Amino acid sequence: MATATRYMGRPLKRKEDPRLIQGLSHYVDDLRLPDMHYVVFVRSPHAHARIRSMDTSRAQTAPGVLAVLTGQDLGNAVGVIPCAAQLPEMKLALRPPLATERVLFVGEPVALVVAVDRYAARDAAELVEVEYEPLTPIVDPEKALARGAPVLHPQYSDNVAYRWELEGGDVGAAFQKADKVVRQKMVNQRLIPVALEPRAVVANYKPGENKLTVWSTTQIPHLLRTQIAAALGVPEYIVHVIAPEVGGGFGSKLNVYAEEVLVAHLAMRLGKPVKWTESRRENFQATIHGRDQIATMELAVKRDGTLLGLRCHILADLGAYYQLLTPLIPTLTGLMICGCYKIPAVRVEITGAFTNKMATDAYRGAGRPEATYFIERAIDMVAAELKKDPAEIRRKNFPKPKEFPYATPTGLIYDSANYPKSLDMALKKSGYRRLRAQQAKLRRQGRYLGIGLSTYVEICAMGPSSAMPAGGWESATVRIEPTGKVNILTGASPHGQGQETSFAQIAADLLGLEPDDIHVVHGDTAIVPYGIGTFGSRATAVGGTAVYTALVKIRDKLATIAGHILQEDPQRLVFRDKKIFLKSNPAKSVAFAEAVGAAYIAKALPAGMEPGLEATHFFEPSNFTFPFGAHVAVVEVDPETGEVHLQRYVAVDDCGNVINPLLVDGQVHGGIVQALGQAFLEEAVYDENGQLITGELTDYAIPRAWDVPRLETARTVTPSPVNPLGVKGVGEAGTIGATPALVNAVVDALAPFGVRHLDMPTKRERIWQLIRKFKPTGSRPATKRVGDGRGRRGRRKR
Amino acid sequence: MKLQGSYTLPAKREAVWQLLNDPQRLAECLPGCEQLEVVGVDHYRVRLKLGMAAISGNYTGSVKLTEKKPPAWCRMSVEGQGAAGFVQGEAKIELAGEGNQTVVRYAGEASVGGLIASVGNRMMELAARRILEQFFANLASQLRT
Amino acid sequence: MIPAAFEYHAPKSLEEALRLLSRHGNEAKILAGGHSLLPLMKLRLAAPRCVIDIGxxxxxxxxxxxxxxxxxxxxxxxxxxLESPLLRAKCPLLPQTAWEIGDVQVRNRGTVGWSLAHADPAADYPAAVLALDAELVAASVHGTRTLRAMEFFVDMLTAALLPGEILTEVRVPILPPRTGTAYRKLHQPASGYALVGAAACLTLGPGGIVERVAVGLTGVGPKAYRAVAVEKALAGKKASEKLLTGAARHAVPEHVEPLSDLQASAEYRTAMAVVFVRRALESALARAQGKPR
Incomplete structure (x- = not known):
């Protein structure tokens, strides 16, 4: 049975878009149930304080109020917020859903109000009186670990959450025989995910049916269902979780939040449908943050640029409590710290620290952007130190294509790659040599162009269950209805990735149908078999493979039925154009719908065959996949103001086989822009009192359309051997690859001013100061006025 | 947030000192003070309406003179809490007589939390300065009458 | 983001609005485009008892x-x-400034008068109306009065409107020939407000002499101001790059206390004021000379 690829590989427009663009879709906040009540949380304004007293009496009697609850009122009715991570000797820091004795971060909920509408609830929330006794906040993770620092969790003696080590090869020897050791401390700053749709939860309990339905903005409906059942102490079968349209997650909705569990509890406790919608301020304070690692990198190198060894110490600021995966994220940084280079000896030490902040957790890339940033910045420093071209240092240390699968000293097996090929393509496409010549010329004119490279590898398609905290497989059911239309039920939970389209493309090719004959269902635990969800660039490589395998099962069954009708060998049949026919004689055919009908009418099935047309597959991947690529960023720095203008961006990515290039480009574009946010703009700033002073979009800068030039994307294709589709995953690649390319470009632009490293975000004022304070040993570089103040609007046309 | 500055008041040091230690007159000088109640020696409970232009919020809290050396200096602490967050601050206030005038120097540290800290960043320092200026201007006009 | 309860009025005429305002006094806030007031109300940083929507x-x-x-x-x-052919032809500084405000949605809703009346220290228009020596007309139940831009900005978020007054009109001059204008701005990366915004209006006389020049600055201090020292350094002198560069150094006079926040220290703001004043002057000069910029 041959599979013609008529749709796989084609840039089909998203099936999802017409309804989304026209506003015909439903997000959680769009749901309105009869007699719905609304929840508002009362949150701590203090980073660290003892709760002296709480008085809810005025709020209780406010108009429209149904209930006001504190942690005391809840008692043991709701369990702690779960953490799936387990590391050796890890201290537990489990969060109660409502704080009772102490608050440990600004925004931690201490009470909640339920009322007839949002206004009444909000008014009453202001009447809840909480008396706090402020305690010393622990904000800086380095100070948190200092001797004598106040301790966040009094049951422990210090603020160390865990220490984690990894060693491969002879690190001591590597550093001994090194010609040079390049050292740098680097900060990968704390970020706020800022999904377009904030979190929202609606819950409804029907006591007669004993059925609790929870609609939530989640990336993991099944895991959430299990955790809600556990936290409420009810059987899982009474809980039904629905993730309707979800407006972006970036990992921030790969979690189980206090608000989700509490709203579910309230629906049961009060017997009313209950809704909570997060405000953007709450989204900033109390939805997980990302990154926040301080690394000290040391690379041992030979004079010719050969890498001998790497030592890395990472201090990870975990915040006050663990969310679902908090402690695990930095370990991914450790595993991927070698990047796409052959480094024979590696030692990584990670220290997780508790501070009075919101928890960090998985944010697009989750540990890999940090690893890539650290190694790619360090490689550029090696190039600068040895006065070699950064492209050549990279090429010199790549494993050769024939060395794959390649085992890293951190214990991973990179599945497949051709690093020189993607680097060559990126250099060619960007006109790297010409850019370097142009840079030299402009420098003489007092203009500062910077060219930044990044060659990255990342780990995705999470992953083999043996290496995952709670299952790494994915499920799919293919059900062909009696009319011949196809339902695909996937355990993945897309929220912007477009798998309704790409899975339909896979199915259309396998069954010889049109994508419009196929409907992809996801995000509903009552319809879809248990699944894991969408995160870690896994939905296509793991979820898509489950779909593919289920499709193969059902196609085999249909072929058997068609073979029975045609009296031909099923192996010699082809599915195309809604027909099943003999490859050697297309005239000998049966309509697809007729074969399907036969399965349901069940009067003339082959002996022993079950009626119906449904197949389920749970796919367990044998390994992760390792997409890679090469990016080139070109920036110009305005030496008068310190502004950085991104002029060009060239991205060559290899995510294995491509099912829909439009979706892949979309993921790459979004990822690059999010990386630009981290490189140039974004920073979650807690002041010395633990106040989140970038508490709204007026102070936390995310990238705008005018910050981004036309992105130049291209691909190499190195299929993955890990799954039959040969796909790798691309959801996070842009974010992982682009951050170091952008910062490397800025540092490159500032090289004439003696700049060797600059932490993110590369703020204008900081650059201005570096230029101003530069004391040249020779003659001072010229600065010419490059800008005319038209700044970021300059390239816009009207 | 560090706050420091000086202000010249049109009265002798003793008169200024008296004013700072007279709860009723002090209440009239505290910007936005809607109520002041003596709860102990040098310790007052206050209700303040603070803000600038369209932005304002109600705070309840306390004012305390924690240390004092009449008529040269004292240490004052203020704290308040409201729906928009909390403010707390402590400053050393020094009085230096210069003829019929008194130069008041203050140096202290203030912190804010909650909503006003997370969204008011760009205006915070200036708002604090304006409130202090208002306080001294009120003191000056009290001393003139 | 749910505001506190308030009483809402949507008068159809100015007279009705003035009557409402005089009746409700300090408890009322004027709502025009809503881009300043509504965010404050949603956060409950502002909770007026009464909102008079003059929109x-x-x-x-x-x-x-x-x-x-x-x-x-x-x-x-x-x-x-931004799109007015009249302004583009006869007073282009205002359209040039409007182009730098916010984004499409903000520009479609926000209003020129009430952006000025809000007196945000980082708003864009104040610089332009100062450089144009514009007049602002305020009405109350007692009649109207005209204020000069120079006297309109009192302090951070405080304009010279009296209780009971509504700003009704902004009057700008028709610029004479050989006049060039420009607005140059360093955007606050998150909000898009001006960390520094410089508006320049420059008229050349015979022999390339600077006949008249005015420079307005916003974003630098608690209120927008005219950079009088810059103007003095230019007036009556032959325009040159060197002259403009030298004059721009006076962008931040001693009496201005530069703002300092997360996005820019006072030191950086001061330095950028000099840079952006120079750039605005350079563009204005080029335009006055008939060179496209």
Whole structure:
């Protein structure tokens, strides 16, 4: 049975878009149930304080109020917020859903109000009186670990959450025989995910049916269902979780939040449908943050640029409590710290620290952007130190294509790659040599162009269950209805990735149908078999493979039925154009719908065959996949103001086989822009009192359309051997690859001013100061006025 | 947030000192003070309406003179809490007589939390300065009458 | 983001609005485009007891030539300013400034008059109206009065409007020939407000002498101001790059206390004021000389 690829590989427009663009879709906040009540949380304004007293009496009697609850009122009715991570000797820091004795971060909920509408609830929330006794906040993770620092969790003696080590090869020897050791401390700053749709939860309990339905903005409906059942102490079968349209997650909705569990509890406790919608301020304070690692990198190198060894110490600021995966994220940084280079000896030490902040957790890339940033910045420093071209240092240390699968000293097996090929393509496409010549010329004119490279590898398609905290497989059911239309039920939970389209493309090719004959269902635990969800660039490589395998099962069954009708060998049949026919004689055919009908009418099935047309597959991947690529960023720095203008961006990515290039480009574009946010703009700033002073979009800068030039994307294709589709995953690649390319470009632009490293975000004022304070040993570089103040609007046309 | 500055008041040091230690007159000088109640020696409970232009919020809290050396200096602490967050601050206030005038120097540290800290960043320092200026201007006009 | 309860009025005429305002006094806030007031109300940083929405008073929405000046109704949107052929031809500084405000949505809703009345220290228009020596017309139940831009900005978020007054009109001059204008701005990366915004209006006389020049600055201090020292350094002198560069050094006079926040220290703001004043002057000069910029 041959599979013609008529749709796989084609840039089909998203099936999802017409309804989304026209506003015909439903997000959680769009749901309105009869007699719905609304929840508002009362949150701590203090980073660290003892709760002296709480008085809810005025709020209780406010108009429209149904209930006001504190942690005391809840008692043991709701369990702690779960953490799936387990590391050796890890201290537990489990969060109660409502704080009772102490608050440990600004925004931690201490009470909640339920009322007839949002206004009444909000008014009453202001009447809840909480008396706090402020305690010393622990904000800086380095100070948190200092001797004598106040301790966040009094049951422990210090603020160390865990220490984690990894060693491969002879690190001591590597550093001994090194010609040079390049050292740098680097900060990968704390970020706020800022999904377009904030979190929202609606819950409804029907006591007669004993059925609790929870609609939530989640990336993991099944895991959430299990955790809600556990936290409420009810059987899982009474809980039904629905993730309707979800407006972006970036990992921030790969979690189980206090608000989700509490709203579910309230629906049961009060017997009313209950809704909570997060405000953007709450989204900033109390939805997980990302990154926040301080690394000290040391690379041992030979004079010719050969890498001998790497030592890395990472201090990870975990915040006050663990969310679902908090402690695990930095370990991914450790595993991927070698990047796409052959480094024979590696030692990584990670220290997780508790501070009075919101928890960090998985944010697009989750540990890999940090690893890539650290190694790619360090490689550029090696190039600068040895006065070699950064492209050549990279090429010199790549494993050769024939060395794959390649085992890293951190214990991973990179599945497949051709690093020189993607680097060559990126250099060619960007006109790297010409850019370097142009840079030299402009420098003489007092203009500062910077060219930044990044060659990255990342780990995705999470992953083999043996290496995952709670299952790494994915499920799919293919059900062909009696009319011949196809339902695909996937355990993945897309929220912007477009798998309704790409899975339909896979199915259309396998069954010889049109994508419009196929409907992809996801995000509903009552319809879809248990699944894991969408995160870690896994939905296509793991979820898509489950779909593919289920499709193969059902196609085999249909072929058997068609073979029975045609009296031909099923192996010699082809599915195309809604027909099943003999490859050697297309005239000998049966309509697809007729074969399907036969399965349901069940009067003339082959002996022993079950009626119906449904197949389920749970796919367990044998390994992760390792997409890679090469990016080139070109920036110009305005030496008068310190502004950085991104002029060009060239991205060559290899995510294995491509099912829909439009979706892949979309993921790459979004990822690059999010990386630009981290490189140039974004920073979650807690002041010395633990106040989140970038508490709204007026102070936390995310990238705008005018910050981004036309992105130049291209691909190499190195299929993955890990799954039959040969796909790798691309959801996070842009974010992982682009951050170091952008910062490397800025540092490159500032090289004439003696700049060797600059932490993110590369703020204008900081650059201005570096230029101003530069004391040249020779003659001072010229600065010419490059800008005319038209700044970021300059390239816009009207 | 560090706050420091000086202000010249049109009265002798003793008169200024008296004013700072007279709860009723002090209440009239505290910007936005809607109520002041003596709860102990040098310790007052206050209700303040603070803000600038369209932005304002109600705070309840306390004012305390924690240390004092009449008529040269004292240490004052203020704290308040409201729906928009909390403010707390402590400053050393020094009085230096210069003829019929008194130069008041203050140096202290203030912190804010909650909503006003997370969204008011760009205006915070200036708002604090304006409130202090208002306080001294009120003191000056009290001393003139 | 749910505001506290308030009483809402949507008068159809200015007279009705003035009556409402005089009745409700300090407890009322004027709502025009809503881009300043509504965010404050949603956060409950502002909780006025009464909101008077003047947005439906069509009579306050116009741009017309009148008595040798251009009169702009206070409720004219930024987009209308940006796209006005009259302003583009005869007073381009306002459209040039409007182009730098916010984004499309903000420009479609925000109004010129009430952006000025809010007196945000980082708003864009204040720099332009100062450089144009514009007049602002305020009405109350007692009549109208005209204020000069120089006296309009009192302090951070405080304009010289009296209780009971509504800003109704902005009047800008028709610029003479050989005049160039420009607005140059360093955007606050998150909000898009001006960390520094410099507006320049420069008229050349015979022999390339700077006949008249005015420079308005916003974003630097608690209120927008005219950079008088810059103007003095230029007036009556032959325009040159060197002259402009030297003059721009006076962008931040001693009496201005530069703001300092997360996005820019006072030191950086001061330095950028010098850079952006120079850039605005350079562009204005080039335009006055008839060179496209």
């Amino acid at each position: 439906r008073i069509q009579a306050l929405r116009y741009i017309r030539e009148e008595n040798g000046r251009i009169a702009i109704g206070a409720l004219t949107t930024h987009t209308e300013v």
